[in-house]
Amino acid sequence: MKGVCEMKLIVVGPGGKMGSLITQIAAGKDNIELIAGVGPVGRDYIGRDLGQVAMTGTNLGVPVVDNLQSVIDDCDVIIDFSTREMGLEVLKLCIAHKKGLVCGTTGFSSDEIQCFQDAGNEIPVLYAANTSKLVNVMNKLLEITAKTIGREADIEILEMHDQWKKDAPSGTSKEMGEIMAHVMGKELEDIAVYGRHGMAPREKGTIGYHSLRAGNIPSSHTVYFGFMGERLEITHHSYNWECFARGACDCAVYLDGKEPGFYTIQDVLQI
Ligand SMILES: NC(=O)C1=CN([C@@H]2O[C@H](COP(=O)(O)OP(=O)(O)OC[C@H]3O[C@@H](n4cnc5c(N)ncnc54)[C@H](OP(=O)(O)O)[C@@H]3O)[C@@H](O)[C@H]2O)C=CC1
Ligand SMILES: O=C(O)C1=N[C@H](C(=O)O)C[C@H](O)C1
Numbered sequence: 215m216k217g218v219c220e221m222k223l224i225v226v227g228p229g230g231k232m233g234s235l236i237t238q239i240a241a242g243k244d245n246i247e248l249i250a251g252v253g254p255v256g257r258d259y260i261g262r263d264l265g266q267v268a269m270t271g272t273n274l275g276v277p278v279v280d281n282l283q284s285v286i287d288d289c290d291v292i293i294d295f296s297t298r299e300m301g302l303e304v305l306k307l308c309i310a311h312k313k314g315l316v317c318g319t320t321g322f323s324s325d326e327i328q329c330f331q332d333a334g335n336e337i338p339v340l341y342a343a344n345t346s347k348l349v350n351v352m353n354k355l356l357e358i359t360a361k362t363i364g365r366e367a368d369i370e371i372l373e374m375h376d377q378w379k380k381d382a383p384s385g386t387s388k389e390m391g392e393i394m395a396h397v398m399g400k401e402l403e404d405i406a407v408y409g410r411h412g413m414a415p416r417e418k419g420t421i422g423y424h425s426l427r428a429g430n431i432p433s434s435h436t437v438y439f440g441f442m443g444e445r446l447e448i449t450h451h452s453y454n455w456e457c458f459a460r461g462a463c464d465c466a467v468y469l470d471g472k473e474p475g476f477y478t479i480q481d482v483l484q485i
Contacts, residue, residue: 320385
């Protein structure tokens with residue numbers, strides 16, 4: 215039996231890697247009631263039961279629709295892990311209908327991320343390129359390390375993901391770079407170097423980016439701090455996508471009933 219204080223949730227992209235896991239985890243929580251899933255127009259699974267599409271193992275009695283506007287007024291919070299284009303569309307509808315939004319989609323420009331931050335004036339919104347608890351602990355370690363030795367070290371970020379990932383570098387590695395650049399008193403766009411090749415010597419004070427896509431690697435991020443004669447590596451590996459999906463559900467529960475504002479995963483994790 216469901217609890218009395220259920221947050222009404224819509225999942226965008228419930229047939230996707232993340233959307234299906236988020237739906238499975240949400241379906242097992244007493245404090246969440248799934249209202250609908252939203253998929254793209256023209257898919258053969260539109261109109262089917264959300265539980266079937268997300269492979270929760272049971273019918274949930276609610277459909278996957280292809281029009282968010284038709285169901286949005288029935289929910290409290292929306293979780294979006296889809297595409298850059300759909301993420302921006304979802305943001306617009308959440309503002310128009312005054313609904314809470316957790317967006318974990320990556321691939322946005324910094325101006326687009328700013329749109330999520332500005333939306334905090336009107337709705338409760340949480341954007342996180344990575345909803346894993348341990349990645350956000352790693353971000354704290356990076357902040358301390360870059361503050362202490364960032365200006366002396368050669369900093370390189372290596373991120374690995376599955377062959378299907380659409381964006382590079384990962385949203386997480388961009389956030390990691392921004393955190394380190396900030397404590398080094400720099401703007402990331404001024405010091406990021408993507409895929410260094412050739413014989414030119416490494417330029418001091420820059421952050422190198424390297425993206426690897428292979429097989430079904432869920433997610434790995436390593437930041438190297440290179441000195442002469444020694445190096446420090448800080449790494450996070452995920453073995454599957456569950457850590458991100460659990461974090462996304464925690465974010466949605468956190469956002470339910472909150473005043474308008476731009477919230478962060480650090481607010482949820484209290485770190
Ligand atoms: N914040 C975090 O911690 C994490 C973020 N991500 C990010 O989440 C995003 C999704 O990743 P992933 O699940 O691997 O990708 P998938 O491609 O597996 O899933 C994306 C889903 O979005 C759906 N979709 C696409 N366009 C629309 C639309 N117009 N309307 C509704 N649904 C749509 C797709 O439908 P269909 O399949 O029918 O095309 C698909 O189900 C990426 O940006 C990724 O980087 C991923 C993991 C963790
Ligand atoms: O696409 C993924 O899988 C992931 N995407 C996010 C990113 O771009 O950083 C988070 C995590 O790395 C998994």
